[in-house]
Amino acid sequence: MRAGLLGIEGLSREDIDVILSRSHDFQPPPRQPFKRFEILKGKTVVNLFFEASTRTRTSFEIAAKRLGAEIISITASGSSVSKGESLVDTLNTLGAMRPDAIVMRHAASGAPHFLSRYLPIPIVNAGDGTHEHPTQALLDARTILDRRQSLEDLRIAIIGDIAHSRVARSNVYLLSKYGARMVLCGPASLLPCELKSIAPGVELTTNMREAIEGADVIMMLRVQLERQHESPIPANEYFQFYGLRPEHISLANQNVIVMHPGPINRGREISSEVADSQRSAILNQVENGIAVRMAVLESVLAPEPAQQREELKAQ
Numbered sequence: 360m361r362a363g364l365l366g367i368e369g370l371s372r373e374d375i376d377v378i379l380s381r382s383h384d385f386q387p388p389p390r391q392p393f394k395r396f397e398i399l400k401g402k403t404v405v406n407l408f409f410e411a412s413t414r415t416r417t418s419f420e421i422a423a424k425r426l427g428a429e430i431i432s433i434t435a436s437g438s439s440v441s442k443g444e445s446l447v448d449t450l451n452t453l454g455a456m457r458p459d460a461i462v463m464r465h466a467a468s469g470a471p472h473f474l475s476r477y478l479p480i481p482i483v484n485a486g487d488g489t490h491e492h493p494t495q496a497l498l499d500a501r502t503i504l505d506r507r508q509s510l511e512d513l514r515i516a517i518i519g520d521i522a523h524s525r526v527a528r529s530n531v532y533l534l535s536k537y538g539a540r541m542v543l544c545g546p547a548s549l550l551p552c553e554l555k556s557i558a559p560g561v562e563l564t565t566n567m568r569e570a571i572e573g574a575d576v577i578m579m580l581r582v583q584l585e586r587q588h589e590s591p592i593p594a595n596e597y598f599q600f601y602g603l604r605p606e607h608i609s610l611a612n613q614n615v616i617v618m619h620p621g622p623i624n625r626g627r628e629i630s631s632e633v634a635d636s637q638r639s640a641i642l643n644q645v646e647n648g649i650a651v652r653m654a655v656l657e658s659v660l661a662p663e664p665a666q667q668r669e670e671l672k673a674q
């Protein structure tokens with residue numbers, strides 16, 4: 360992890376276990392405030408976002424601050440990128456300021472990998488095109504583990520615009536390392552067969568009821584209109600076939616966990632009744648994003664994780 364976090368694909372199950380367990384240390388007890396630490400005191404993180412973000416950007420900011428680091432957020436629209444500066448020139452400029460790490464979101468798949476070859480500092484991928492969103496998959500796993508003993512043997516339905524979803528891809532990589540059974544579901548045009556080859560436990564279906572039957576977890580995905588080149592399925596029609604509604608919940612296992620990485624589009628991929636129901640873990644995912652990103656930033660930037668574990672336990 361010292362080199363940064365570019366994706367889930369290259370992590371071992373042990374690497375993932377370490378982050379998930381460390382993020383558990385950082386989760387505050389219910390209704391209690393987050394603690395502040397000095398683990399990353401003196402470190403500077405640049406949060407470089409070339410694509411829109413509410414949850415991910417803010418939670419990286421909060422995570423860095425809670426560990427005592429300084430963090431500077433830069434968005435494409437507020438930077439010289441909007442004046443025509445190239446990616447390489449932007450990166451060289453930021454590199455010359457010697458941050459300790461860069462968190463990066465970019466519309467091009469592979470952009471953080473390119474950056475990591477260019478700059479001698481750790482890069483954390485906050486979402487690259489349709490490729491990976493590693494911290495989202497980690498926080499999703501943390502959220503499931505808050506409610507279930509293990510990720511093994513779970514049946515997980517991932518439903519929606521699979522083709523354009525870096526969240527789906529990172530989750531498939533992560534969950535397959537634990538032997539979870541996954542059903543990917545969406546309209547045929549948004550359901551790429553190649554994801555089946557990532558792991559043996561992956562099935563594909565265009566039938567939403569079939570996907571949900573017996574599911575322990577339902578992960579809904581946003582229809583990513585910004586990445587679609589053909590005219591989209593109208594919202595009401597999409598909702599009729601792939602929108603999660605109360606009648607679907609009874610098909611799933613008892614106590615099914617409903618998740619969505621956000622931003623949610625009510626009435627397109629999920630109904631308000633389900634999004635706001637007891638089954639929904641959507642806001643827990645947001646909350647867990649902070650603890651997971653604290654664990655990731657620590658593993659990337661802190662020199663002596665074992666010692667810090669002691670520091671955390673002593674507080």
Ligand code: NCD
Binds near residue numbers: 525
């Ligand atoms: C996701 C993303 O950006 O990939 N959102 C997020 O980070 N919470 C999913 C999405 O935008 O639909």
